[in-house]
Amino acid sequence: MSLTILVPTRGRPANLARLWQAFVDTCVEPTRLVALVDNDDPELRGYQDVADRLRDEPFFRMGIGPRLRLGPTLNDAAPKWATRSDAVGFMGDDHLPRTVGWDGRYLAALERLGTGLVYGNDRIQGAALPTQVAMTSDIIRATGRMVPAGLVHLWIDNAWLALGHALDAITYLPDVVVEHLHPIAGRAEWDAGYAEANTDERSDADRAVFEQWQTNDLPRWVQQIKEYERG
Template identity: 85%
Template sequence: MTLTILVPTRGRPANLARLWRAFLDTCEFETKLVALVDNDDPELAGYQALADRLQDEPMFQMGIGPRLRLGPTLNQAAPKWATRSDAVGFMGDDHLPRTVGWDGRYLAELERLGTGLVYGNDLIQQAALPTQVAMSSDIIRETGHMVPEGAIHLWLDNAWLALGQALDAITYLPDVVVEHLHPIAGRAEWDAGYAEANADAVSDADRQVFEQWREHELPRWVQQIKEAPRG
């Protein structure tokens, strides 16, 4: 099985370089890191310099495009990668895999589930929310989405949890650590990106999108996934 991790990132090329080093140190398979960068990023030169250094690395790829925000960026990129990988996942540029072989553990669990989602211990939310996640690609292929349409940044992890529970196919691996270096836990400094993403207006809007999706769209997603032909 193959796994692609999508990493939307803005203003933090050093974080992306740190995450790439962690992939090299911890991945068991040739798990691909796909960085998704905005073409108006003030740190675009830093990202391009990193991509130039890694141009011969088969596990690293960078896409640069118009700024869409986190949720729409995932929904744009995920369907393409779902046709190229057995599983597609998400990490933020402030996540850091700590457990050697984490990708193998994810893939083994997804193979066992057949269709489903898996997440590790981020040392903040732990079992409560999949702040990083991997899912079997058929979920994305059948629904056309990785997250509810219209969600900007927050409540995406709530949606992944709700989907996994509705499918009865989500696994938390407490001994697989993918640390979330977030300022809420004192593990990073608040910057413009965190301030924008955690603004009350964004949170309120994303919560409304999540609640509407859970009531009206989630049952359709589950039906599409479960009724899809196998093999």
């Protein structure tokens, strides 16, 4: 199996370089890191410098496009990569794999599930939420997306957890550490990106979208995925 990790990133080229080095140090499979960068990013030159340094790396890719925010960016990129990889995942630019072979463990778990999702220990939420995740590509191909439509930034991990439970096909690997270096845990400084994403207004809006999706659309997603499996 093959794995592609999508990393939407804004304003933090140093974080992207750090994450790529972590991939070099910990991956045991030919796992792709695909950075998704906004074309209006004030740090765009820094991202281009990272891409220039890594131009000969076969498992690093960078896409630059209009700013869509986190959920829509994943939905824009995931269907394309789902045709090229057996599994597609997400990490933020503030995640950092710590466990050597994490990608092999993710792929082994997904192979056992056949169709499903897997996540590791982010040292903040643990089993409670998949703040980073990988899923078999058939989920994306069946539904046409990776994230429920309308979710901008928050409650996305809640949706992945709800989907995994609805499918009865989600695995948590407590000994596989993909640390979330988030200011909520004192592991990063608050910046403009965190300030924009973590408002009460954003949380309330995304929670309403999540609850509507969970009630009205999640059963349809499950049906589409199961029909895709059978087809």
